[in-house]
Amino acid sequence: MRLEQEQIDAFFENGFVLADGFLDLDELDHLRACYMETIDRLKREQVLENVQSGSDRDEDFQVYQIRTAHLRHPVFRMLINDSRLLDMVESLIGPDIRLIHYQGIYKPAYTGGEVRWHQDNDYFKVAENRTISVWLALDDVTVENGCMWYPPGHHHQLLEHEQLWSTSEKKGFYLAIPEIDDTRALPAESRAAVLPFIIV
Template identity: 25%
Template sequence: MAVADQPQAIQRFDARDFTHLSEDMKTAFDRDGILVLDGLVPGDMCNALKARTMEMVEGFNADDHSSVFSSVSEAHASDEYFMSSGHTTRFFFEEGAFDSAGALTKPKELALNKIGHAMHDIDPVYDRFSRQPAFKEIAEGLGHQSPLLLQTMYIFKQPHIGGEVKCHQDSTYLWTEPQTCLAFWVAIEDATLENGCLWGIPGGHKGHERPKERFKRSDENPNKGAHEMIDPSPFDESGKVALEAPKGTVLVFNGLFPHLSAANTSDKSRHAYTLHLIDGAAHYPDNNWLQRPADMPLKGF
């Protein structure tokens, strides 16, 4: 797959024989807010995760839940099914998967937006994928004193209906004091301009100790989410670059790194896996939207 022309600011690394973070990798991460590691995850591992996910989808009863996830409308913010998903596996549909009467217009495997958020702690295949040694080396190499695996998502980006994801920072949703959110985004299938690859703003994380806004549990109703605006100025998307990612590429980015993706109007899906870590040395507030019960604490590698 041809990778789109990109400014030199986004440096790509051949990570097929990865053993440790080089100084060049650390420099690129500090400069850009993102580290692009081509070939870090072998294709057979991607295939195994995809196969396990489709088994989970096959066992999901779509008639029981019709929760929609959208980064544009954020209707899920008032959805208890979403707000209580930190300790289990939940299934969320695309907005475009339903007709005016509320019926699915596609088979469930072509209608889901994502599944999340604790597969890494409750499913053996996800556990192995999430806790591979390279991820631990990267997290610790980028400064995490005690990396904890906070949430996992499998994102489908479905053909024709895969929704737009507006420009955002992951620390908005996964807040720690100080900010320590770290994302591992893995291309389970090729991510291209055609099927809605990520875009990012190199260096957009600099000069900020906090994200532009925070999503947390509402003070009035803890079963609902609420946004707290910190900086209302829009992201400067003039410098955004495409982050095309062949299967097995891992994008590691800072929680303050601004990124987005366009809708997928093609006939090709764009499956991806995302793992978010936080540093156990930081404070995780009890009004963060994603919470675990006391008998299921966060774990490391």
């Protein structure tokens, strides 16, 4: 399952592209069930922490991160080794593929704080200009429930970031671009299981 040339051209021109048809409904339902099973298990093991601004005490407003997701459940390991996904990645950066970071974010709609503009590679510090991010939404994402936005063309250079604390207790930090022209930013609204590929 390789990307079409039109998608590849859009990816390099704008810095992102959406790709449909990766998972069918049965696969998506199974992935959702495994995801929630993993969240519940890690909660019981008390290894989940709120990683977003807001109250650390209100269970309804927690934003959880599953770190090293491929080590937490076999389905996540199978997902990143899926030949359909790898073929799409290869069509963008070639066959030499390496995983840098794999996480699952549990963020119910209308919860958590604002996510500031940022480029993921400011976390990764990969010098080679072949770093992309791929994420998979398990639910439909819209402007109303907090979809991602992408400013076209900002992938051509690494912008300056500042470090900010993600919670009042300073449990973690995140990086943000202090100033950016976001007047041309586009919302990445999509159905569940549509894959955004982003140059980071």
